[in-house]
Amino acid sequence: MTSPEALRRALDGKWRHVREQSRAELAAMDLAYDHALSLDDARSRVLEQLKQLVPTGIPAAGFRRENGGTGDPGMAVTGIEMLAQFDLSLMVKAGVQWGLFGGAIENLGTERHHAMIPDIIDLGLLGCFAMTETGHGSDVQSLETTATFDPATEEFVVHSPTPSSRKDYIGGAASHARVAAVFARLITLGKDHGVHCFVVPIRDENGDDLPGVTTSDCGHKGGLGGVDNGRILFDHVRIPRENLLNRYADVDELGTYSSPIESPGARFFTMIGTLVRGRVSVGGSASAATEVALSIAGRYALQRRQFEGREGEETVLMDYRLHQRRLLPLIATSYAFRFAQNQLVARMHRLQTEPEPDPQQQRELESRAAGLKAMQTEHATRAIQEAREACGGAGYMAENRLTTLKADTDVFTTFEGDNHVLLQLVAKEMLTAYAKEVTGLDPLSMVRFAAESVADIVKERTAAGALIQRLIDARPGGGDEHDLLDRGTQLSLFEDREQHVIETAARRLQRARQEPERSFEIFNEAQDHVLKVGQVHIERVVLEAFTAGIARCEDPEAQELLRDVCSLYALSSIERDKAWFMEHNRLSTERAKQVTVEVNALLEKLRPHTLTLVEGFGVPPSTLNAAMLDT
């Protein structure tokens, strides 16, 4: 049998040492969520837990050396992800303080703001990230809070002009945060320069609201009871001019606005782009929580017996085909996302530690992070729900943790950008790249061009490009009986689907240019098609990351097992989208049926490895925290 240790090594990736450190250190900290606590007590407890994290070095890793950190973004993000294995309230609280608030100060601010960072690291200064408003979430450009420059006093006046401009759902705003990074429209000399970020003190040392600031409490939520989400209203709150986080734009004493980036749109997206770590962390944390849920449900399925099967003995749940169908493809998908996440974190780390990151690569990173966050959190919702149901009544008891994992991760699908918005953002990026190439072509040459070149645009985005291409080139002909198990065949099905979906979406949207007065309708009618561009792009990226991850795995037995897991991911994903493949003549009805046959064969083949596979996730049994599991 394959050693779970070898699998874990493959999944742990580059920041394995951080994972190992966290596994040991966090397990000693008593982090399990306690449902018996009141909201106030749960929040205080999480704040105390946060303090315990400071000495681990994870918080400092997120900041540059010159600012008092240790400059290891990969470690910072991996550390957050590991917190998600233990308690998601703590993960969010840490993410808000060090990732979002600290990240805004470091990435949008300059030297004068960076002086705060040591206090941010050691929790001497608690902050919050006041972006979302009651009226605007994913559409950050339309935020309404204003910061109007008053040259008389050289101050910005921060104000909430409407009820919908109230800052809302802000982690830390209900009680703990003393300072807020506030996103507001910068107005100076009568001109609105769009959304910028400002440091605004909101509470005094007694925890009371400062003059002009009114905070309130969001109260109970679907989960995350340890996070004090709240609301903030500003009534003409004055802050010094220097509180503008002025890396990308500044206002001088006279109120003159200046920015190194000419276009307001480009400036806005550059600023937002520096905050990419938030989405990387949310996606990774959703995956970590899913791995915990599948570890619990997988182990339970191996101990629980129900209904008589062979020879008068009750059957272990995992021996049922239906149970295998419910859990194993989800486990395979979690493997796939872990490889993709590791790849994403490595890229992010590289770009964020380069002195001059390439803007094109930065944009690709943002798009990848947005898309993976959407797909990982969607998987989390589906997989944790299935894990809970697969454990029956026991799964509904809080002591078995699954309902808490579900409730806590539930918000991930809509925060840090609504998933549907994010996938359209990914699609926009793909379609823009496509449009760039086809601009100026008449419709006929466009079609011809499409047939020849979309392939290249798609492939440009490939990670381990050469390996993938080799596999695709070496794929067997469609006539082979088990060719669907061939990685090249799977990769080419994914790639071909992506090409076709992009090409046809572009053609539909093209019409909007011809009929500008109907452009909203044309976009709107194609919205599900556009969403699919994002989905299938990410699915390909994930399959390629899995493929590359297998190639890097050094243990031959583990590699062998991973190959089957990867095929299960690929084929069950194709199975879910079978209708598309048939409608577009990519699979005949016979081959479509064969997909299901191969999935079932893989389930049977992987069934004996269930325990090994969940052990591969690297969640120590002692930290699963599910009362029903034999220990």
Place this chain on the structure above:
Amino acid sequence: MTSPEALRRALDGKWRHVREQSRAELAAMDLAYDHALSLDDARSRVLEQLKQLVPTGIPAAGFRRENGGTGDPGMAVTGIEMLAQFDLSLMVKAGVQWGLFGGAIENLGTERHHAMIPDIIDLGLLGCFAMTETGHGSDVQSLETTATFDPATEEFVVHSPTPSSRKDYIGGAASHARVAAVFARLITLGKDHGVHCFVVPIRDENGDDLPGVTTSDCGHKGGLGGVDNGRILFDHVRIPRENLLNRYADVDELGTYSSPIESPGARFFTMIGTLVRGRVSVGGSASAATEVALSIAGRYALQRRQFEGREGEETVLMDYRLHQRRLLPLIATSYAFRFAQNQLVARMHRLQTEPEPDPQQQRELESRAAGLKAMQTEHATRAIQEAREACGGAGYMAENRLTTLKADTDVFTTFEGDNHVLLQLVAKEMLTAYAKEVTGLDPLSMVRFAAESVADIVKERTAAGALIQRLIDARPGGGDEHDLLDRGTQLSLFEDREQHVIETAARRLQRARQEPERSFEIFNEAQDHVLKVGQVHIERVVLEAFTAGIARCEDPEAQELLRDVCSLYALSSIERDKAWFMEHNRLSTERAKQVTVEVNALLEKLRPHTLTLVEGFGVPPSTLNAAMLDT
């Protein structure tokens, strides 16, 4: 525009008066769940609320006149369903006391037990329904608790012989229940006669455990905070012989066992069958909660604007195609289930008020109730999740209720029978009917028979048979452009799928008879196929119920709107299962694409009716209890 009142009248069904009564009476009762309460306080509050329900007459409706009730099972079930619109803890608590505990006493007991019923109705006697054990949930026949007759004292000795025989998740067992209806293996004179039900006092008047009884608390759960679920262990607890609920089996003074039903299997299923009301109530309640969630999300989608669309104005969420795609098919499905549920309740009412119910009809009722419960609760999980996500961050706040609806209904997919088990039960019923007809045929004639007669078996089960047949016969040829919108076409697609799935499943399982030593494997490999038999059967039943409901609707405008809603249900359901229809040559790739075109056209057509449609559910805005909604 269609009047929502006319829609509501169509959906309210036969027990409209009960719905109207509940809408008024329950709204006045302050039933909204309060998250600020501790577990103990939440439970006490729900118990107090339960007392308020007694004067409504709903509790009494569930019991026969001769036992002190008013003999209106339809009213009882509808009343429970209405509770689910207000608070699900209260619904479950009421369901346990009057439906499960009271139902066991009335249906499994005889005169001497029926004397308890007036106390059960007015809550003088609080009981619980102790069926599930830690080791056995859906497999009730394998329960381990024993009730051994001791002729010396003429008592039964109730005992939990193993840790897995502990009664678990029992509503009321943690604190409120004084008496339990305990399911245990009846053993007398050394023989095990299988599972029977016994009345066992568990607490004294101070609420302390009686000698030999050890109760404990399940503590926090995923939701349903107001229900005191608990565990019970019995250590040789003695109860009088008369405490056996002896309608279907008795033991005399000497320990001699007797039963009017010869076969132990038939006896068991007859006993369990009398408890069908539990599943009917759970399915209906899941649907009611879903309607509330969709009412909230639908209304929010009509007020919330996000991202600029036409002419510089932000777009109302509901105007986005994607949002329509997310919500409208779910709303249509909820309409469909309401018609199916009304039909089920009417059947149940008829059978339960007949002096001599037909056993075949009773079996069909049980199967229908099991299948609808599975499909309704699966829909609830999916729809409430989508409703929550469709409301973004606001949807995650407890004050907007969606997360509570999700958490509370979550257990419905696995309690009162795990959905996967229930659908297999439905399939078994279908396959048995099929097998009866084909017994004795050799394989060749079987195939021939199949082609001719499966249709009849399927159709026998049809409600408004003649109408349906007329529509199917009158369907246009496949060549018509919009023929997919024809009800006859839709019905025949559903019916044909069901026939084919049953027929092929039967053929696969047939092999188990030929290779008995591989029978477990053969069944297991076909498990997802068998599950599909259950699903597609229920989907057809639901479409037919919708069709019959439209025919009964008296308002022509409402009828017209309902026709489109029904098509959206049918076509979006076909769209989800498109791959099957293509793989089995029921839809060409062109027609498959046309399904999506028609769904999109229906979305556009129904969009202006969104408010009317959610108003049709009949949840008064004042009781939606979602802070974010404009009122």
